[in-house]
Amino acid sequence: MSASKNKNVLIYRLGSLGDTIMALPCFHKIKDSFPDADITLLTNKPVMAKAAAIEAILGTGYFFDRTINYPVGTRDWKVLLDLIKQIRALKIDTVVNITPVRSKKAILRDKLFFMAAGVKRLIGFDVLEEDINVVTDPQTGVNEWEAKRLARRIKVLGDIDLEAPQNWDMRLTPAETNAANTYFDLVAQGSPVLAISLGTKNQANDWGLINWQALLIQLSGILLNWKLIIIGAPDETVLADACLESWGREGINLCGKTTPRISAALLKRVSLFIGHDSGPLHLAACSGVPCVGIYSARNMPGQWFPRGKNNQLLYKLPECAGCGLETCIEKQKKCILSISVNNVQQAALKIINSGKPKISPVLYN
Structure with a gap:
């Protein structure tokens, strides 16, 4: 045609x-x-x-x-x-x-x-x-x-x-890349960088602040020379501050301070991203960053996987999997809250310790 x-x-x-x-x-x-x-x-x-x-x-x-x-x-x-x-x-x-x-x-x-x-x-x-x-x-x-x-x-x-x-390719502009570099250089200083986002539009996809804080305490004790960047929406600023406190070392809270495109340029330079099944996870994967995805089972595995083959995607599939709920009350988010802090830590370390990109299995029950 x-x-x-x-x-x-x-x-x-x-x-x-x-x-x-x-x-x-x-x-x-x-x-x-x-x-x-x-x-x-x-x-x-x-x-x-x-x-x-x-x-x-x-x-x-x-x-x-x-x-x-x-x-x-x-x-x-x-x-x-x-x-x-x-x-x-x-x-x-x-x-x-x-x-x-x-x-x-x-x-x-x-x-x-x-x-x-x-x-x-x-x-x-x-x-x-x-x-x-x-x-x-x-x-x-x-x-x-x-x-x-x-x-x-x-x-x-x-x-x-x-x-x-x-x-x-998101066709980022030089101005967007320069803006991202300014933020990145404030914290990175030659060190590897972990980026996270606590954001999600749906309550059912939220792993919970307590889990995030416990994860960051553990990773901070292992990734001794790493820095932390947190991206997200303005209403996630307080949660991000709490996570920075748990991290306890060099980091920066950029919630509400960067556009999605500047965040994408920023993510191109980080070493690992951890996030919910939400927009920032897909933004990171699109930028070529290996990701740990923390998924609820409101959708069955596959459809909303991020781009890339060097990701670790964490799923638990209880009997109610595939419910499609945006808010889970009856089962109290049984699926995503069954993913332990150790599960996420191990997935992150698997990516960090891998010498070459590999096709990673979905981690089920």
Whole structure:
């Protein structure tokens, strides 16, 4: 197919930090497929205060030329009509849909919406059953990786090499890199650096401050020449201060002080990252850092694994695994709280002591 006739392209993508990182290879493929196009991104307004806007993750001026933001799930006909008018005014001829598929009814509704906006070419709207319901990947025995699911949606544009580093390049600017270096040099001074993030949008994914403090006390006694950097949202500052106190040595609390892109530039220079199944974990893995991921079992293993093969991903799978709960009251977070401080410490030391990157197994029960 020729991309030369497609001068005004719209990418339809919803999500926050982790979701956006998972879609990064698709953004690269779209950019490569329509190199001369004027590209608009239709996306959601951040659903909560601590969720980053997509421009803060992907930057501006490379993957797209502008964004149109709207409230997810709106049924306000005035809002929808205004969106249609904006799309028509931009003379969009092609829409590439890489937003998660909720149902066949939803995909049909989206298709009719874009047709009403005058769009002639629709890519990513012909979905398979596995695009709606996550299936087990026969090659891995776990749920299909989200990055792979998204890449399949736009296969008409060509195959995407999910192993290629260039497909995970966030196109950081020199200014962003310089800002990150300033923060890094405040603490590193030639020493290896451990980075952590306590952040998570969902209570079910939170390992708990007591566990984090115990972990840092242990690691501080082992990693004698290491420094600590903590990244996260502004509302995690107090928790991060408590973790720095437990670490007891050189470190810096950058919660609320760095954008996602400056954090990504910063993470390129650290030696190890530890975090929940949340956006910062995917940001670190995207930056090439080996990660220890502390996972709840609200989602089954596989779909939301971070990029990379030198990670240690900690899972416990009780009988209630796969519940999908954002808040766990009845089982009192049995899954994630069954992961011990020693489990995480051992996973971190396994990465540190490995001579070469290896494909790491998921650590189950």
